[in-house]
Amino acid sequence: MIAHFLGGGREVGRVGILSKFDDTQLLVDYGLIPSEPPQYPQEAPPIKNAILSHAHLDHSGMIPWVCTRYNADVFTTPLTAEISEILYRDTLKIADAKGHPFPYGEDELNNCLSKFLYISQNDEVELDGLKIKFHPAGHIPGSVMIEIPEYGVVYACDINTIDTHLLKGAKPIKCETLFIEGTYAGVEHPNRKELEKQFLDEVEEVVNKGGKAIIPAFAVGRTQELAMILQKSGHEVWVDGMGIKISEIMLRHKDYIRSPEKLKKALKEMNIVYSNKGKKMALKAGVVLTTSGMMNGGPVLWYIDKIKDDPKSAVFITGYQVEGTNGRMLLENKEIELYGVKTKVDCQVKFFDFSAHAGHSQLVKFIKDCSPENVVIFHSDNPEALIKEIDANIFIPQNGDIIKIE
Numbered sequence: 001m002i003a004h005f006l007g008g009g010r011e012v013g014r015v016g017i018l019s020k021f022d023d024t025q026l027l028v029d030y031g032l033i034p035s036e037p038p039q040y041p042q043e044a045p046p047i048k049n050a051i052l053s054h055a056h057l058d059h060s061g062m063i064p065w066v067c068t069r070y071n072a073d074v075f076t077t078p079l080t081a082e083i084s085e086i087l088y089r090d091t092l093k094i095a096d097a098k099g100h101p102f103p104y105g106e107d108e109l110n111n112c113l114s115k116f117l118y119i120s121q122n123d124e125v126e127l128d129g130l131k132i133k134f135h136p137a138g139h140i141p142g143s144v145m146i147e148i149p150e151y152g153v154v155y156a157c158d159i160n161t162i163d164t165h166l167l168k169g170a171k172p173i174k175c176e177t178l179f180i181e182g183t184y185a186g187v188e189h190p191n192r193k194e195l196e197k198q199f200l201d202e203v204e205e206v207v208n209k210g211g212k213a214i215i216p217a218f219a220v221g222r223t224q225e226l227a228m229i230l231q232k233s234g235h236e237v238w239v240d241g242m243g244i245k246i247s248e249i250m251l252r253h254k255d256y257i258r259s260p261e262k263l264k265k266a267l268k269e270m271n272i273v274y275s276n277k278g279k280k281m282a283l284k285a286g287v288v289l290t291t292s293g294m295m296n297g298g299p300v301l302w303y304i305d306k307i308k309d310d311p312k313s314a315v316f317i318t319g320y321q322v323e324g325t326n327g328r329m330l331l332e333n334k335e336i337e338l339y340g341v342k343t344k345v346d347c348q349v350k351f352f353d354f355s356a357h358a359g360h361s362q363l364v365k366f367i368k369d370c371s372p373e374n375v376v377i378f379h380s381d382n383p384e385a386l387i388k389e390i391d392a393n394i395f396i397p398q399n400g401d402i403i404k405i406e
């Protein structure tokens with residue numbers, strides 16, 4: 001097989017792997033880096049079929065462009081399709097508001113959405129005579145790993161191997177060639193149980209001292225996971241922003257959630273913000289879970305503006321903050337841009353590593369358990385960290401590289 005890295009080589013973001021199996025060509029993911037302005041992968045040549053592993057924009061963002069340009073079919077889970085649509089529309093809105101030119105618009109998007117072909121997490125399909133199997137990836141609801149059994153190839157584009165409240169961890173698949181993300185190569189996550197306890201203790205402490213706990217969270221996956229954790233806090237918790245809509249979608253696709261009943265129950269116990277009046281009530285109650293996770297927009301900014309001068313209050317950051325985002329600036333410099341003005345904050349700022357990616361040891365174990373001869377590490381800025389622990393031929397492609405595996 002041949003794999004051409006259009007993006008995602010030695011970087012976290014804009015994944016695009018053009019793969020050739022004898023006569024059959026397949027594009028696995030086609031994303032962008034949602035920076036300002038966004039960064040795109042190299043232009044894909046004409047293709048007939050694409051597979052989308054999950055809804056995150058670094059994998060999905062340019063699918064509407066490639067799909068419309070070449071009239072290609074896109075195979076993905078129905079949940080990924082629905083979540084992607086929301087993220088696409090939001091991306092178009094942001095591009096419009098910021099005034100940067102964008103490679104596609106509403107028409108291309110609507111066309112692409114009509115070209116999605118649905119597969120489920122344990123499905124098998126045939127594409128141009130090539131058999132493809134899908135497996136749950138444990139990363140976000142709807143995410144899949146892709147297996148091409150005839151060639152012994154597996155793509156693990158963003159995986160988590162531990163069980164969380166929301167999802168079961170990904171299971172290894174025996175293969176000859178493993179394409180694997182290495183986001184956390186060289187970095188270990190804290191023990192999840194201890195992290196949850198520490199998080200709940202900190203929320204408790206802030207509230208007991210009369211402060212407010214503002215918890216920015218990604219709409220997809222993190223909001224739902226934290227809702228299930230915060231349910232144990234015993235406090236009145238409010239949810240604001242896009243996470244509410246995404247949760248409703250997830251609850252309509254029960255097969256992709258570890259325990260839909262548990263999620264439903266957790267969300268039922270939360271109070272939902274629908275209006276400005278709701279925002280004030282949420283702030284008064286003291287614990288607010290809200291988007292956007294990286295604080296570049298969304299209702300979270302309203303809440304931070306209200307608590308920024310209060311040392312008793314806290315912003316609890318619950319996800320990775322990309323360089324150049326408001327969240328990264330807040331974490332590193334205790335500064336945030338609110339409505340166009342850079343402002344110092346005096347409230348507490350703390351980070352909790354609730355990552356949805358496998359950490360270093362989990363990646364090593366997963367790779368070993370797949371027992372591949374060839375390992376292709378991408379979606380990583382430190383792929384070398386995995387080399388000495390893996391006994392296989394290792395490929396670390398750069399963007400634009402074409403690798404050939406016999």
Ligand SMILES: [Zn+2]
Pocket residue numbers: 054056139158
């Ligand atoms: Zn992802």
Ligand SMILES: [Zn+2]
Pocket residue numbers: 013056058059158379
């Ligand atoms: Zn990713």
